[in-house]
Amino acid sequence: MCGAAECLRFISSKDVIVEETDWGPNEWFVQAPITESEHLMMVRLTMPPGEAHRFHCHPHFEEAIYFLEGEAEQWVGEEKRLMTPGMVAHVPAGTVHGTYNDSDTPCTILVALASAKFQEPMVVDVSSEEPWASLRTP
Numbered sequence: 547m548c549g550a551a552e553c554l555r556f557i558s559s560k561d562v563i564v565e566e567t568d569w570g571p572n573e574w575f576v577q578a579p580i581t582e583s584e585h586l587m588m589v590r591l592t593m594p595p596g597e598a599h600r601f602h603c604h605p606h607f608e609e610a611i612y613f614l615e616g617e618a619e620q621w622v623g624e625e626k627r628l629m630t631p632g633m634v635a636h637v638p639a640g641t642v643h644g645t646y647n648d649s650d651t652p653c654t655i656l657v658a659l660a661s662a663k664f665q666e667p668m669v670v671d672v673s674s675e676e677p678w679a680s681l682r683t684p
Contacts, residue, residue, distance in 0.1 A: 553582040569599040569645075570652075587659040593618065593647045600673035601644040601681075606665040609637040609657060611645070616653030619646040624681065642672055646682065 554561055557575050565572040569591070574580065576588035587607075593599070593616075601621065611620065613629045620629045621644045622637050629635060637643045639661070647653045672678050 554580055557581070567599075569593050569597045585660055589657050589659075590614075591655050591657060593645065593653045593655070595647055595650050595652065598646040599644060600646075600671065601642050601678035602669050602671045602673065603640055603642045604637075604659065604669060605640050605667060607659040607661045607668065608639045609643070609659050611635040611637065612656045612658075614654040614656055616647065616651050617649050618653040618655070619648060619682075620644075621646075621681070624677065642678060644673070644678075644682075 557580060561575075561580055563574040563577070563580060565574065570593040571591070573590040573592075574587070575590065576583050576586055591599075611629075611634065613631050613633050615631055617628055617630045620627055620635045621642075622635055623641055623643070627633070627635070635643070645653075645655070
């Protein structure tokens with residue numbers, strides 16, 4: 547955890563931590579070491595066309611996914627919706643979910659993750675396990 551002098555209460559674009567992933571850049575606004583938040587993280591993700599954050603779960607975090615731009619197929623458990631700007635998907639802790647951008651344009655989402663207490667593992671990839679491996683067929 548950061549010391550009081552190091553933690554921010556107001557975050558600007560220069561403070562954001564960018565993490566490159568297979569499904570696009572994650573721009574972290576709220577997480578250590580940027581803030582002293584113990585239970586909340588916030589990230590903006592811009593997913594290029596044809597990319598996906600394949601089926602996974604967060605055993606200790608619930609998640610709210612707010613769609614800002616573009617569209618994507620969002621799965622929560624074995625249910626799916628085509629998400630467009632202004633829509634939100636809520637993912638309870640431990641629930642398998644995935645985001646798939648099958649469109650021709652980027653999709654931008656804002657994600658808030660919260661936990662009563664941070665614990666590892668943060669992400670568990672289940673995309674190669676059934677029934678998740680068979681839910682989306684090319």
